[in-house]
Each structure stands twice: as C-alpha cells, then as structure tokens.
Amino acid sequence: MRLFIGIDLPPKIKVKLKHFQHKLKTTGTNGSWKSKETFHITLEFLGELPEDSVPILSEILKQAASDKNEFRLMIEGLNAFPNIKRAHTLWADVKGDTDILNQIRNEIHSALIEKGIQVQSSSFVPHITLLSRPRLAEQLPLLKKSAEFFVREIILFESKVIDHRREYPAIYKARLQGQF
Template identity: 30%
Template sequence: MIRLFAAIPLPEAMRERLSRLNGGVPGARWVAPENMHITLRFIGEVDEGRAQDIDAALDTVTAQPFPLTLSGLGNFGRGHRAHTLWVGVEKNPALHHLRDKVESAVVRAGLPAEERKYSPHITLARLKDTNSAKLGRFLEENGMFQDGPIMVERFCLYESILGRSGPVYHEVRSYPLGGWSPGGDEAGEE
C-alpha cells in the first residue's frame, strides 16, 4: 500500500520564509520546510494498481498556470483543542478550478468524492496541548503575514511515509499546467 496526496509544491525561497515563523508556540510540532505544500486532494492509502490509475487520471488534468499569494495565519480547532496552525491562501478562482479538476480525476480513478469543504492552506505546525493564550498571541503577532505572488506552473502527486518524527513526503510525479502532455515523463521536470 502507498499513501498519496496531490499538492502544489512551494518554491524553496517561500518555504524558507515560512520556516522563519517557526517558534514561540509551546507544544507545536513544526513542519519541515521541505514538507510544506498546498494540498489539492488527500488520497490516502491505495494499492499499486490504484496508484497507477490515479497517476493516469491526474495526467489528463488541464489548467492554466496562475499566480498565488499567501495571506494570514489561523488554526483548526478551538482553544485547547487547536490541532493545526496554518498559513492561508488568498481567494483564488484558478486554484479552486485546479482543485476541482484534480478531484474529478481522482473520482474517475475510482475513489469516493471528498466530502469536506476545500480550505486551501499550508500547515506550519501540528499542535498538541498548546496554551491557547500563547497561540493567540502568536497569531496576533504574525497574523498579517503575506508572501507572493508565486506562479503555480505544476502540481504533484506525493507519497507520504509516516515515521516517528513525523511524515516524510516524496514527489512521485509532477504534472505541468498549461496543457496536457501525452506520456508526461519529461513534462514536469525542472
């Protein structure tokens, strides 16, 4: 079995700027810069055959490149139950269009439709037993964070390998935006 998700990779410079936010929140397990991304669709565990079907379906996704800007910080969960600290993404119809195309491809490959509302973000940290006052202070001090725009020119299929120190993500395949490329082996290479 292989654990997969589709996401937009971030440029190294942006990941480095995001990593400068790391600190000041006791109980936070900060995401390594190389693992920062914008999830389009969490797929979960699938067998190799289904993974190939998903890859083939994602290879048919067509969308145009688009600019993307990060804006603001927030968290999922309330009070002492806060579990995720994130950086937001400015409202962007092109991002939602790409996400819808990816969702449609994954469903065509045989997976059930995602039932949760799409909320684009970059996870900065996972929280456990975090002091809500300190989290609130961190959000207040950094809430005006903004970065970008960056040009989104591809999305990727990632494998997630769970480990004791947190997940490690490996790019399985890259899909260029701007049109479909048959075979696609060289299309996503940089």
Template identity: 30%
Template sequence: MPRLFTAIEVPEDIGLALSGYRGGLSGARWIDVENYHITLRFLGDVDEDVAQEAALLLGKIRRQPFDVAIEGLDAFGGARPRALIAKVAPSPAILELQAEHERLMRRAGLPAESRKFTPHVTLARLRDASPRAVADYLGLRGGPARLSFRAEQFVIYSSRDSVGGGPYVVEAAYPLR
C-alpha cells in the same frame, strides 16, 4: 499500499519566509520547511491499480500556470486547535484545479472528500495547545506580508504513516501549460 495525495509545492524562498514563524507556541510540532505544500486532494492508502489510474487521469489535466497568494496565519480546530496554517487565497484557478482533482479521483474509484477545500500550508500540528495560546500566538505574529509565487506544476506525493507527516516523496509531476 502507498499513501498518496496531490499538491502544489511551496518554493524554497516562500518556505524560508514562512519558517520565520516557527517557535513560540507550546504544543506545536513544526513541519520541516522542505515538506511545505498545498494539498489539493488526499487519496489515502491506495492499491497500485488505483494509484496508476489516478496518475493516468491526472496526466490529462490541461490548465495554465497561476499565481498563489499567501495571506496570513490562522489555525484549524476552533476550540481544540489542531494545526497552525498559512492561509492561501482561494483564487478561481486553485479552486478549479482542486475541483478537477476531486472529479478525477472519484472517477478513479475513490470516495468523495468529505471536508470542504480550504487552501493552506500547514506550518505546525498542534497537540495540547490551548485556544488562548494559539490566539495569543496569532495576535503577536499577525502573519506574513502577502507572499506569492507562480504555480507551474502540481505533484503526486507519497508519504509514510508518521506523526506530523513527511518526509514526502514526489512520485509524479504534472506541468501546468
């Protein structure tokens, strides 16, 4: 069974700019730059029939390309930080695209996503990083100057079950038009 998710790819130049924040945080497992993405919908380990139905439904999406803005660094997990992220501005275009993915994946038979969608790029997974160390890291780095790019497509990625994710393989690409 493939482990699948839908996402917007992060262009190479944006990924390189974000990679400058690698290092300086104990307990961080840094994501490889080529695996940076913005997850829209996690499908999980699905059988081939569900994967094919999901791919067919996603092919019916008709949306215009849109701008994606990265607006700073943050962490998920609060008192137990688990990920260092680059925050993505929650524009109407990305929120509507994600909501459509959610509706279509439920139509394909997948359960509803339990977590609220917060657009982001995961830069590192954190293990045993203290909240203080994460706060100090974020305070010193501040985050990138506003970075932006044009989302021209979304993809279905497959991944293998591994610590930290990746490598990810594009199984299908859907142009925004």
C-alpha cells in the same frame, strides 16, 4: 502506498514560512512543528492505495493540468482548524488566484470519484500546515503577505516515514501550461 495530490512550494516561500514558525516560537506557541521540507498545499488526500493506482492517478493529474495555465498564489494570514480558539492545526492561509486552484481541485476531485477512488467529503480550504496539536500564545504575530509564487505543476506525492521523519517524495508531476 499512502498518497496525496498537492502543490509544492518554492524554496524561498518555505524559508519565509520557517522564519514565521520561529517568530511563533518566540511568543510561547508550541506543538508539533512541521518541517520546511514538508510544506505544501494539499488538493486531495487519498490515503492508502495500491501501487497499480499510480497510472490512473497520473492520468487524472495530466488531464487536469492539460488546459490550465500557470497561476499566482501567495501566503498571507494565519488560521486554525476547527478554529483559533480550539485549534488542533495551525496553518498559513493561501490567497491569490484561488479560483483557478479551486477549479483544478474540483476537476481532480470529480475525476477521482468517477474512477471509484474514495475522496474526503470535507470542503476544500487551501492552506499550509505549520503546526499540529498547538498550544497557542495569547497574542499571535501576523503573517504578512509573502512573495507571490507561480504554481507550475500538480504533484502526486507519497507520504512515508524515513528514519523516523515524514517525507513526501513526488511520484508524478503534471505540468501546467506556461503563461508567466
């Protein structure tokens, strides 16, 4: 199973990001556009793991969520990996209570290492991928502050191809404590 841990976005945020993609297209920007259904924030990409690792991963998520309250995030700004001049991935920036987001991600990261699960060594940059292999226009529109949303759960996703399309079904959801 190809797995990753992340945060899903509310439908209204996905719609706003889809509208922004359309705005980008009108500037002449092109590449491999991500579908609205696949918009998410990746906390940890795990890659190929056996199915019997799901209970261990689920317990790690449950533990990370057990003492955390729901928190606010918003989408604002546009950036690229490795940078905007040599972009191979164009993404929307995540703002808001990123200190809580980073804390949850770091706890999960440490717990995965303790369990002997391979993790990526690159630094964590919360983002939502909009476009890969981009050919960017000279002038890009600004991605203005979106509506805030609450993160209420951490999800173990499977990444699979169904009918030639990438899909991310949820395998396990760990609920954060209520606050808002």
